[in-house]
């Protein structure tokens with residue numbers, strides 16, 4: 001009898017790859033812990049580390065997984081009419097139970113509230129965004145409405161001083177910042193003629209105060225003095241309680257408004273029709289929900305507005321300046337979520353590389369694959385520093401700067417006041433743009449690192465890199481595209497004395513870098529960029545044409561400085577190697593957008609084959 005050969009594989013038999021169970025994402029992320037230790041004082045760190053460990057454990061619980069799967073499987077839809085064909089008083093946007101549960105959980109866990117509570121004092125934004133970093137990858141995109149809620153709260157807080165206690169903004173602010181029974185807010189800016197250039201807005205607001213006022217569903221918020229009509233092309237918080245929006249007034253200029261999405265009919269407007277007290281739409285009709293590449297859990301809609309009763313926020317004709325308070329907050333959420341996604345993608349790729357065998361070697365042991373992952377590690381560490389430095393500055397500009405010496409390991413901060421505000425605005429735009437753009441490239445690399453399985457888009461798979469790539473791609477578009485933020489960056493940096501404020505801070509930070517090679521490389525790069533910006537200050541159009549390179553070069557230099565400070569704080573060997581690769585080799589990804597002759601002074605040497613080939 002012939003000897004039986006190996007059993008051929010079948011669907012039931014043969015090799016099946018298996019990934020290990022996800023680990024607690026806080027424990028499995030030592031670099032994030034290291035970064036937090038630089039930006040938080042010891043007493044707060046001691047309190048939040050156990051809390052974050054518990055929260056991170058919850059993020060991988062079966063319950064949270066189920067909510068995410070449910071949000072992914074049951075996409076939102078709208079019921080507009082009853083069976084007889086009559087339009088409902090309020091369009092019924094139906095979202096999944098999982099999506100609603102995730103949003104409620106996020107609010108209760110304080111992803112918005114921590115930024116307004118006093119518990120962490122000056123450091124509240126850092127703790128808040130550290131929590132968001134853990135929440136974001138499992139948030140089912142509920143970070144989107146929560147971020148806009150945060151932004152609206154920040155904006156309203158700036159308006160509260162001087163308003164009587166009975167003014168509805170007080171209650172709205174309290175609701176937006178509450179952990180339970182909280183409201184969410186939308187942000188309606190984008191219209192068909194343009195979302196980057198909001199001056200093209202076709203929505204108008206007419207001053208039409210009510211003759212007598214009856215408090216409604218949202219208290220006095222229901223009784224705004226303006227009636228707003230128009231068409232909003234993108235609304236991601238279609239099921240919000242309230243929204244901030246832009247509209248033109250009589251002057252033809254933009255103003256900012258706050259309105260509830262539903263309201264109670266007041267006696268003054270009912271005209272004896274028996275409708276007083278009835279809850280109706282506040283003039284909002286859902287035209288349709290969008291079909292999107294990703295973010296499918298999120299109910300993004302086109303909205304028709306007809307006589308939406310709204311309150312003016314901030315001075316009339318100052319709509320963009322007013323709503324920019326909101327924009328800067330949501331942009332921070334965007335970059336934190338981009339950084340978190342990259343770290344999660346890299347974690348999955350590393351886990352896969354540890355378990356997969358190719359050509360007789362474990363995947364991680366192949367130098368080219370290892371280099372690919374190491375490059376991402378440099379990038380993620382750099383962006384973690386950039387993101388949390390920016391968030392720290394946001395926290396301190398809002399709450400006051402720490403006493404000198406409290407943060408022993410933190411890089412130098414700009415001076416409080418105007419200098420800090422100028423640096424913060426530059427960093428917020430740059431961090432949002434560069435991390436979001438890099439997140440797209442990085443998630444694609446993480447997908448490729450898993451081979452064909454990386455491309456699978458199985459809704460039941462929680463570690464679904466394909467979905468993460470689809471979802472994260474939007475970060476480079478919403479809240480300002482890469483080029484729009486580059487333009488915002490250039491215009492801001494070249495405005496008045498802003499470049500000098502930035503130079504004072506950055507030069508001080510670079511001068512404090514102990515390693516001579518790093519310091520000289522950074523001085524050369526920044527000296528070059530600063531000199532070119534100063535020389536071309538009056539040629540803004542020319543600088544705008546290379547705005548993307550300017551912003552990426554600046555970001556690369558800041559990332560290098562922050563990594564150098566990270567390395568020198570305790571001489572950690574790995575941190576030193578990451579700083580070296582970033583500063584001297586330009587590794588980590590930012591180099592792709594550098595202005596020629598600005599970045600990576602040693603790059604020229606790298607192409608001097610006789611010197612460098614042996615080191616590759």
Ligand code: UCC
Nearest residue numbers: 143144147189196320321324330333334337478479480488
């Ligand atoms: O996409 C959206 C929501 C999606 C959900 C978000 C989720 C995020 C996190 C998710 C986590 C999972 S809402 C739509 C977002 N749309 C945008 O971001 C618009 C993009 N376009 C721009 O940013 C443009 O640069 C504009 C609209 C700001 C430019 O408009 P203008 O009309 O040209 O205005 P100016 O001249 O640039 O600015 C007018 C004033 C100036 O002040 P003054 O008059 O005193 O000189 C500016 O300095 O506003 C000031 N200003 C700012 N101030 C403008 N931008 C800022 C800023 N960022 N910070 C402070």
Ligand code: FAD
Nearest residue numbers: 187188189190194195196234235236478479480481483484
């Ligand atoms: P455009 O402004 O037409 O831009 C087209 C191209 O022109 C872009 O590549 C842009 O970079 C480029 N461009 C524009 N200006 C310049 C310039 N000065 N220099 C160089 N290049 C330039 N908006 C809201 O208001 N609320 C929401 O809730 C909301 N949710 C969204 C959800 C999703 C899923 C998406 C995809 C978008 C959402 N948006 C929302 C809209 C988003 O903010 C806009 O799409 C974005 O701001 C870009 O505007 P636009 O689509 O009009 O593109």
